[in-house]
Structures are given as C-alpha cells and as structure tokens.
Amino acid sequence: MDTQSLTGGFADAPVEAARAFRAALQAMARPGRIEAIAGATPPAPLSPAAGTLLLTLADAETPVHLAPSHDRPALRDWLTFHTGAPLVGPGEAVFAVGAWAALQPLDAYRIGVPDYPDRSATLIVEMEGLSALRARLTGPGIKDVAALSLPDIAAFQRNALLFPLGLDFYFTAGDRLAALPRTTKVEAD
Amino acid sequence: MTDLNQYNFAYLDEQTKRMIRRALLKALAIPGYQVPFASREMPMPYGWGTGGVQVSAACLTPEDRFKVIDQGADDTTNAVSIRKFFERTAGVETTERTAEATVIQTRHRIPEEPLGEGQILVYQVPIPEPLRFLEPRETETRKMHALEEYGLMHVKLYEDIARHGKIATSYAYPVKVQGRYVMDPSPIPKFDNPKMEMAAIQLFGAGREQRIYAVPPYTSVVSLDFEDHPFEASKVDQPCALCGAGDTYLDEVIMDDEGGRMFVCSDTDYCATRRAEGHLGALGVPAEDSAA
Numbered sequence: 001m002d003t004q005s006l007t008g009g010f011a012d013a014p015v016e017a018a019r020a021f022r023a024a025l026q027a028m029a030r031p032g033r034i035e036a037i038a039g040a041t042p043p044a045p046l047s048p049a050a051g052t053l054l055l056t057l058a059d060a061e062t063p064v065h066l067a068p069s070h071d072r073p074a075l076r077d078w079l080t081f082h083t084g085a086p087l088v089g090p091g092e093a094v095f096a097v098g099a100w101a102a103l104q105p106l107d108a109y110r111i112g113v114p115d116y117p118d119r120s121a122t123l124i125v126e127m128e129g130l131s132a133l134r135a136r137l138t139g140p141g142i143k144d145v146a147a148l149s150l151p152d153i154a155a156f157q158r159n160a161l162l163f164p165l166g167l168d169f170y171f172t173a174g175d176r177l178a179a180l181p182r183t184t185k186v187e188a189d
Numbered sequence: 190m191t192d193l194n195q196y197n198f199a200y201l202d203e204q205t206k207r208m209i210r211r212a213l214l215k216a217l218a219i220p221g222y223q224v225p226f227a228s229r230e231m232p233m234p235y236g237w238g239t240g241g242v243q244v245s246a247a248c249l250t251p252e253d254r255f256k257v258i259d260q261g262a263d264d265t266t267n268a269v270s271i272r273k274f275f276e277r278t279a280g281v282e283t284t285e286r287t288a289e290a291t292v293i294q295t296r297h298r299i300p301e302e303p304l305g306e307g308q309i310l311v312y313q314v315p316i317p318e319p320l321r322f323l324e325p326r327e328t329e330t331r332k333m334h335a336l337e338e339y340g341l342m343h344v345k346l347y348e349d350i351a352r353h354g355k356i357a358t359s360y361a362y363p364v365k366v367q368g369r370y371v372m373d374p375s376p377i378p379k380f381d382n383p384k385m386e387m388a389a390i391q392l393f394g395a396g397r398e399q400r401i402y403a404v405p406p407y408t409s410v411v412s413l414d415f416e417d418h419p420f421e422a423s424k425v426d427q428p429c430a431l432c433g434a435g436d437t438y439l440d441e442v443i444m445d446d447e448g449g450r451m452f453v454c455s456d457t458d459y460c461a462t463r464r465a466e467g468h469l470g471a472l473g474v475p476a477e478d479s480a481a
Contacts, residue, residue: 009201014198018250021210025248029390029405030215031279059207094211114335118215118224130348138366140220141405143388164369168218181218183367183405 005077008041010055020056027170027179031147032137034130038175039080045075049172050097050124055082055121058095063088065109067098070126090121097124100151106159109167117164120182125151126172139184147189148178156186199246200278205229209247209453210400213392216403221366223317223400231396238271239396241294241313246414248309248392249275249292254282255385256290261298261438261455268296285458299381301437301459304389306406312375314395317402319363319373339371342413350418359423365411374410380424380438385410408412432463433470 010016014066016039023035042051058064064085066075075088090096090108103123112120135156145170148171150156161168166182180186197203205227205274212226231239236376247256255275259268263285271294284290287300290297304310313465316322320330323341333339342363366372374382375393391404404410414420428435430451437459441450451472454460464473470480 013203015251016250017203017206018198019252021206022248022250024210025213025217028214029403057207057211059204061204061208062211090243103363115331116225117219117222118212120215122214140408141217143407164219169216183218183220 002042002074002077004074005081008051009076009082010039013055015176016052017056020052023177023180024042024053024056024170028141028168028178029182030141030146030185031180032132032148032178033131033137034148034176034178036175037064037177041096044073045070045072046075046078046097047126047132047172048175049177050170051078051127052175053124053172053177054079054097056084056096058085059098060084060086062094063092065090065093065096065098065121067096067102069099069102070097093121095122095124097126099126106167107156111162111165111167114165117166120165120167122170122173123166124170124172127151127171130171130173130176130178134189135189136187137180137184138187141181142184148180150186153186153188154182156180160185196278199249200247201229201243201246205243206247206453209243212401213244213403216392216401217390217405220372220404221364221370221372221402221407223395223402226399226401228396228399232274233270235397236315237267237315238296240292240394240398240401241273241296241311241396242271242394243396244311244392244394244401245271245275245292245294248281248311249279249281251280251330252291253291254284255279256284256293257295258293258298258300258456258458259296261300262457264457278375286462287456287458289441297376297378298438298455299377299384301434301454301456304387305383306388308327308389310387310389310391312377312391312393314373314393314400315397316361317373317395317400318438319361319371323472334370336400337369339365342371343415344394346413346415356414356418356420362420363413366452367409368411371413372402372404372410378424378438379412379420380388380422382412382420383422412428425452427452428459428469428470430472432460432468432473434460434463434468 040051109121275315
C-alpha cells in the first residue's frame with residue numbers, strides 16, 4: 001500500500017457525502033438527468049464521480065465488485081482504506097464498478113428475490129462521456145421523455161422486463177453522473 | 190447551546206446515513222415497495238416522526254431550507270420540535286413558506302401549493318403496510334406483495350360499500366403505484382391522494398416499523414376504486430372561514446359548547462398567504478389586524 005491510497009477521500013465527510021447523495025438521489029429519481037458530483041479524487045482509472053459515489057454509499061456492509069477494467073492494486077487499496085468494503089465476485093456484490101464491456105455478463109449479478117426485490121446489485125458503469133443522445137427513456141421520474149447516451153439498448157430492455165426484480169445503474173464520467181433504475185423503458189432513438 | 194460540534198452533521202452517524210441512503214435509492218428504483226431498514230433510536234418517541242426524521246437527516250445538505258408541517262400546520266408541537274432539532278443538529282435554514290422550502294417533512298398532509306422539481310417531500314408514516322389491518326402476519330403480506338395478490342384490499346373496500354353505501358375510508362386511502370405495488374400513502378386525507386402525481390420526490394419513513402418507501406416524480410399513483418364507485422377526493426362542502434378558499438382541505442374547529450364551529454384551511458401557510466393577499470372568509474379579519 002502506498003500513500004496514494006490514503007489520500008483522495010472526503011475532507012469533510014458528513015457534508016460532502018450529503019451533497020454527493022443529493023446528486024445521486026436526484027439522478028435515481030429522474031432517470032437520464034445528468035448531475036454534477038464531486039468530493040473524492042480516487043486513483044486511475046476510477047472517475048471522481050464513481051469514487052465519490054462509492055465513498056457515499058459503500059462501507060463494510062456492502063461487498064463491492066471491481067470489474068477487470070478497474071481491478072488494480074492501487075484502486076483495491078484505496079477503496080479498502082476509505083470504505084472498508086469487502087472486494088468480491090459479481091455474484092455477491094451490492095455495488096459493481098467498471099467499464100460496460102468489463103461488467104458483462106449482467107446475469108452474474110443479484111437481481112433480488114420476489115419477497116425482497118431491493119436485494120439487488122447497483123452497477124456503476126464508467127463511461128467516456130455522458131450526453132442526452134441515443135436512447136429514449138420513459139417511465140417513473142420522467143415527465144415526458146428523456147434521453148441518455150447508454151452503452152447498450154437491448155440489455156436495459158431485458159433488465160426492465162424483470163421488474164420488480166432487476167439491476168439499477170449509475171453511469172459516471174469525470175465529475176458527472178446519471179442513473180437508470182429498472183423501471184425505465186428504453187428505446188433506440 | 191447551539192454548538193454544532195456537539196453533533197455529527199444532521200445528528201445521525203455516517204454509517205447509519207449510508208444505510209438509509211442505500212435504502213432510499215432502492216425505494217426510488219422500485220416505486221411503492223417497502224424497503225426494510227435498520228431504524229435507529231431517535232431522541233424522540235416512536236410515533237413522533239422518527240422515520241421521517243431519519244429520512245430527512247439522510248437527505249439534508251447545509252444548503253437546504255427545511256419546512257415541517259403537522260396536519261398542515263407549521264406551529265404545532267411536533268412541527269416546532271423537529272424544526273428546532275434540525276436547526277440545532279444540521280444548522281439548516283428553516284422556513285414556513287412552502288414555495289421557499291427545498292425539503293419538507295410532513296405528518297398527514299400534502300401542502301396545498303403544488304410542489305416543484307427542486308423539492309423533496311418526506312412523509313412520517315405510522316403503519317407502512319396497507320394490508321396490515323387485513324393480514325397481521327408480515328410473512329403473509331410480503332408474499333401478497335410479491336405475488337401482486339391484492340384481492341383482500343378490494344374486498345375491504347367492497348365491504349365498505351355494502352355497509353355504508355360508499356367507500357368510507359377517508360384517510361390512508363390505499364393507492365397503486367405505477368401499476369404494481371399497493372401502497373399506504375400515510376394517513377393523509379384522501380383529498381390529498383390526487384396530488385401524489387407531482388414533480389417533487391416523495392420519500393416515506395416509518396421508524397417503528399423500520400420501512401422506507403418512495404414515489405419518484407411523475408409516477409402514476411392511482412387510488413383503488415370500482416367502476417361503479419369511483420374514487421372521490423372528498424372534503425367538507427364549505428369554504429375556509431378565514432381565507433374563503435373553496436378548494437382546500439379544511440379542519441373543523443369547535444368554537445363553544447353550544448355547537449358553534451368553523452372550518453379553516455389545515456394548511457396554515459397557504460391560508461396565511463391568501464389572507465395576506467387580501468382574500469377574506471366569513472369569519473376572517475384582514476391580515477394586518479390579526480397580526481396586532
């Protein structure tokens with residue numbers, strides 16, 4: 001473990017986590033809306049947005065899966081030091097983080113059970129950028145229609161069919177984040 | 190006395206807030222489904238809004254303006270205590286004006302003024318399970334939600350009609366969220382049910398029962414009914430005696446021991462704003478006189 005693992009956390013955890021959570025809450029409540037989120041400076045390749053989200057939500061109670069794109073010693077050390085989250089395989093993960101291709105296959109993650117659909121994984125998908133292009137989104141949280149540059153269409157359509165089970169997604173790029181819960185209907189634009 | 194350093198920001202410790210925040214996000218992802226959470230002891234008794242207070246504590250940022258209402262009123266004991274609690278532990282600004290608030294914690298009402306996109310409405314919930322009075326076993330009600338087996342609720346509403354000629358349920362009137370989960374809207378009057386399709390985020394916290402649930406903005410919230418007995422958002426058929434509003438939910442106030450009574454807006458901020466604008470009901474006095 002080098003000293004880089006010990007830095008890059010929240011300077012004022014209660015307040016920075018509160019602001020970061022508000023961005024995460026707004027994003028999940030309004031699918032497709034792109035929010036600014038900042039506070040953490042994690043080691044590469046983790047984006048500041050994904051790092052901040054993990055510091056806000058992950059702790060010793062939430063196993064995290066690092067997809068191959070992000071499974072680096074520096075990142076393992078950083079996450080372990082700042083959150084205490086156990087690092088696990090996809091089948092036990094509450095949160096999984098990585099590039100879209102590295103997170104596949106999606107059926108490796110927990111989608112909840114009929115009695116407890118909340119016991120499902122949240123995937124944090126690292127993106128090159130986020131924009132209101134490509135996919136048309138409708139459903140709860142969206143007034144008429146929203147748009148977001150999703151990495152795939154069919155995978156999210158299959159996920160929505162599982163409702164009330166299914167996965168929930170955050171998309172992160174730099175200091176921006178957007179979300180796609182299992183309720184959102186996705187169509188190619 | 191108000192040294193913020195005595196408390197962590199917004200009272201709760203960070204691990205508790207993370208646990209509540211994770212529950213809130215799953216609640217938004219599965220609208221109307223009750224997410225179990227490890228409710229904490231709060232420095233107030235169960236039944237005084239401990240669920241709502243924990244949800245508010247997990248949501249507040251230092252930039253927020255916080256409003257608390259109890260049956261629509263800003264000036265009742267419960268509302269004043271919770272407002273003071275967060276003034277002291279989170280240092281947030283508080284307000285009584287609905288339009289100026291960013292987070293509103295409520296007990297048993299939705300404000301009359303429509304809420305906007307920048308606002309979050311936090312409900313205090315006593316019994317989150319709409320099927321609880323029909324089926325006391327949690328294992329059974331959980332299975333009923335999983336199987337979308339809500340026939341029992343319709344039997345209950347039908348029995349209302351058989352006995353009273355109409356659906357007599359007047360508060361905590363069950364709703365179906367986004368065509369899937371039947372949800373208890375908390376004990377708001379059924380007059381408020383149609384307002385639940387709104388632009389703001391709605392979060393529900395039940396402290397004693399350890400459940401959190403949510404309704405995202407622009408989500409379908411349908412009050413259960415029958416084709417021949419459609420849902421009706423009823424209220425007293427009178428205007429407010431103070432501000433003259435004909436479209437607000439009214440409280441009955443007993444005036445004397447000879448049957449004298451008046452009906453006034455339960456939303457105190459809405460009523461006061463209307464009176465300040467010059468609206469006057471049958472028993473109202475102009476705003477400047479009542480302030481003196």
